Amino acid sequence: MVAQPLAEFNLIARLCRRLPHGRRTLLGAGDDCAVMAPSRFPQLFTIDSMVEEVHFRLEWTSPEALGARALTVNLSDIAAMGGRPLAAVVNLAIREGLEQRFFDRLYRGLGRAARAAGVDIVGGNITRAERLEITIALLGDAPHGAMRRDRARVGDGIYVTGTLGDAALGLRVLRGEAQAPPAARRYLVGRFHAPTARLGAGQKLTRLRPCPAAIDVSDGLWQDLGHILERSGVGAEIVAEALPLSPAYRAVAGADITLACRGGDDYELLFCMPPRFGEKALARRLGVPVARIGTIVRGRRARLTGGGRHRRESFAGWDQLRNLST
Ligand SMILES: [Mg+2]
Structure with a gap:
């Protein structure tokens, strides 16, 4: 095919031009690699992709919200380790039918989210594909050490920030599978489209001992x-x-906790630590709502108790392919 609607080389230069850099970026987009000043702390490195029809549909979201969300899902992984996000590179897989203006708006949202989180977008790549896909690799560091998944101990309280199930319920509302009054609809759909990474809470958590x-x-x-x-x-x-x-959530789903247990995309933090801090003290310390939802016990299984029921649960979670495909 000779005529392409977008000049890929120009597109990436244009998209990166408006993104400001902090002092730690010695050389940003435009060369073969970005050059970063070294951090004196342990470094964190993560990557995540958002794929059209798997994680989003363009008719549901604005390009700005999509760009911001693509970064937020990565920021959330840095938050889960208690780190600071520093710099990101972006791979855009673009398909036919999307115009320059779409990508300008996508990058406006991405740039806004990056500035808010103190992240430099230091490079990118564009490729052609059947579906639009945004992949971001994010570099961070961990000034106070990194929180890990393998440090839960018997007797620890299990805590979560914020609320659970809102994004999954928002997705059901978008798909017409759940009816919500206007205010609840706005809130739930907003939780799906515009999640918040709990960066501040993660950084405060990682200072606690034991971590x-x-x-x-x-x-x-x-x-x-x-x-x-x-x-x-x-x-x-x-x-x-x-x-x-x-x-x-309660207004739409009542006391049905299915989506709170199994729905994805909330980007809250789940953490385990000795229960000597109460929920309220933790919430004050972290600056976000915190709920204790259970206790770490011996064995390898999780048990859900309450409502007169006791049942063993397996760990089948959220199947993105099944949930978004028609
Ligand atoms: Mg994660």
Whole structure:
């Protein structure tokens, strides 16, 4: 094909031009590599992709929100380790039918989220594909050490920030599978489109001793808790009534905790630590709402108790392919 609607070389230069850099970026986009000043702390390095029809649909979201979200899902992984995000490189897989203006708006959202988090976008690559895909590799560091998944101990309390299940319920609302009053709809859909990475809370958590075990809730409480249990060689008892549900969640789903347990995309932090701090003291310290949802126990299984039911749960979580495909 000779005529392409977008000149790829020009596109990337144009997209990167407006992104400002901090002092630690010695050379930004435009050369073969970016050049970064070294950090004196342990470095964190992560990558995540957002794929059209798997993680998003363009008719549901603005390009700005999509760009911001693509970075936020990576920021959340840095938050889960208690780190500071520093710099990112972006790979755009672009398909036919998208115009320059779309990418300008995508990068406006991405740039805004990057500035808010103190991240420099230091390079990029563009390739052609069947579906739009945004892949971001994010570099960070851990001035106070990194929180890990393999540090949960028997007797630890299990805590989460914020509320659970909102994003998954927002996705159901977008797909027309759940009805919500206007205010609840706005809130739930907003939680899906514009999640917040808990960077500040993660950095404060990692200063506590002993350092908590932590993970971000990206694939659903059950699946992400499962990663902690597996890596730490422990079990968990979760109390159904203790799961933090937002008023909007309750307005739509009532007391049904299915999505709070299994729905993904909330990007809250799940952490395990000795229960000597109460929920309120932790919330004050971290600057975000905190709920204790259970206890780490011996064994390798998680048990959900409450509502008169006792049942063993397996760790089947959130199947992105199944949930977004038609
Ligand atoms: Mg993660």
